[in-house]
Amino acid sequence: xxxxxxxxxxxxxxxxxxxxxxxxxxxxxxxxxxxxxxxxxxxxxxxxxxxxxxxxxxxxxxxxxxxxxxxxxxxxxxxxxxxxxxxxxxxxxxxxxxxxxxxxxxxxxxxx
Amino acid sequence: xxxxxxxxxxxxxxxxxxxxxxxxxxxxxxxxxxxxxxxxxxxxxxxxxxxxxxxxxxxxxxxxxxxxxxxxxxxxxxxxxxxxxxxxxxxxxxxxxxxxxxxxxxxxxxxxxxxxxxxxxxxxxxxxxxxxxxxxxxxxxxxxxxxxxxxxxxxxxxxxxxxxxxxxxxxxxxxxxxxxxxxxxxxxxxxxxxxxxxxxxxxxxxxxxxxxxxxxxxxxxxxxxxxxxxxxxxxxxxxx
Numbered sequence: 133x134x135x136x137x138x139x140x141x142x143x144x145x146x147x148x149x150x151x152x153x154x155x156x157x158x159x160x161x162x163x164x165x166x167x168x169x170x171x172x173x174x175x176x177x178x179x180x181x182x183x184x185x186x187x188x189x190x191x192x193x194x195x196x197x198x199x200x201x202x203x204x205x206x207x208x209x210x211x212x213x214x215x216x217x218x219x220x221x222x223x224x225x226x227x228x229x230x231x232x233x234x235x236x237x238x239x240x241x242x243x244x
Numbered sequence: 245x246x247x248x249x250x251x252x253x254x255x256x257x258x259x260x261x262x263x264x265x266x267x268x269x270x271x272x273x274x275x276x277x278x279x280x281x282x283x284x285x286x287x288x289x290x291x292x293x294x295x296x297x298x299x300x301x302x303x304x305x306x307x308x309x310x311x312x313x314x315x316x317x318x319x320x321x322x323x324x325x326x327x328x329x330x331x332x333x334x335x336x337x338x339x340x341x342x343x344x345x346x347x348x349x350x351x352x353x354x355x356x357x358x359x360x361x362x363x364x365x366x367x368x369x370x371x372x373x374x375x376x377x378x379x380x381x382x383x384x385x386x387x388x389x390x391x392x393x394x395x396x397x398x399x400x401x402x403x404x405x406x407x408x409x410x411x412x413x414x415x416x417x418x419x420x421x422x423x424x425x426x427x428x429x430x431x432x433x434x435x436x437x438x439x440x441x442x443x444x445x446x447x448x449x450x451x452x453x454x455x456x457x458x459x460x461x462x463x464x465x466x467x468x469x470x471x472x473x474x475x476x477x478x479x480x481x482x483x484x
C-alpha cells in the first residue's frame with residue numbers, strides 16, 4: 133500500500149514538474165535576453181504572489197519527487213534496505229524543502 | 245571431410261564452477277536441449293539438467309544460451325549459434341543447484357507473495373459461471389493466460405537482479421489475469437498483494453520479459469495494467 137502511495141506521489145509530482153520546468157526554462161531564456169542582473173530578477177519577483185506560488189509549488193513538487201527517486205536508486209543500486217533508507221531520503225526531502233522555501237522567500241519576500 | 249561439430253561450453257558446478265567444452269556432432273534441426281542431452285548421454289553422465297515434455301509446454305528446460313534466457317527444447321542451434329559455438333549456463337537470478345539446474349523455489353514463492361493463485365467464488369455444486377469471451381476483463385486475462393512458468397522472464401529481468409523483493413514478471417502477469425477474472429473471489433486481495441514492496445510499482449518497464457517470453461506474452465503490459473488498477477483503487481479509497 134505504501135509503495136502504491138509513493139508511486140502515485142512520484143508520478144503525480146512528475147506530472148506537475150513537467151510544465152513547471154518548461155515554464156522555468158522559458159523564463160530563463162526570456163530573463164537573460166538583455167543580460168542578467170539581480171536587480172532585474174528581484175524587480176520581477178519581489179512581492180509577486182504569482183511567482184511565490186509558482187516556485188513554492190515547484191519546490192514542494194521537487195521535495196516530494198526527488199527523495200522517492202533516490203529511495204528507489206538506493207534500494208536497487210546500493211542494496212540499501214530497511215527503515216534507515218527511508219529516514220535518509222526523508223532528510224534529503226526536508227533539506228530540499230527548506231533550501232527551496234528559503235530561496236523562494238529570498239526572491240519574493242521583502243519588497244513591494 | 246570430417247563431421248561438422250559444435251563447440252559447446254557448459255557450466256559445471258554450483259555458484260563456484262567452470263565452463264567445460266564438449267565437441268558435439270551437428271545435426272539438422274538440432275535444438276539446444278538435443279545438444280545438452282547428447283553431452284549427458286555420450287560425454288558427461290553426471291551432467292545435471294532439467295526437462296520434461298520436449299515440446300514447449302512444461303516450462304522445465306529453460307537455460308541461458310549464449311547470454312540469453314531461452315526454452316532450450318524449442319531453440320534451434322542454427323538460430324542462436326552463428327559460429328558453431330554455444331555457451332550454456334543455468335538461468336540467471338535463481339540459486340544454482342548443480343550444473344544447469346536452478347532452484348525455482350523463490351520463483352514460485354513469489355507467485356504466492358503476489359497472490360498469484362485462483363480463489364474460487366463458487367463450489368463444484370454451483371452452475372458454471374457464464375463469462376463472456378468478449379468482455380474486456382476476459383480478453384485481458386486471456387492475453388496473459390498461456391504462461392508455462394518457465395522463469396525465462398524472471399531470468400531476463402534486471403529489476404529482479406537489483407531488487408531481491410521484486411516478485412517478477414511471471415507472478416505479476418498471473419496476478420493480472422486474476423484481477424481480470426470475474427470468478428475470482430478476492431480480486432481486492434490481489435491488488436493489495438501487488439501493491440506491497442516488490443510488487444508491480446517496482447517494475448521499470450524495461451520490457452526484457454516481453455522480449456524473451458518464449459510464448460509471446462506481454463507481462464509488461466499486464467504490470468502497467470496493475471499499476472493503473474492499483475492507483476485507481478488507491479484514489480477511490482479501495483486499497484487499504
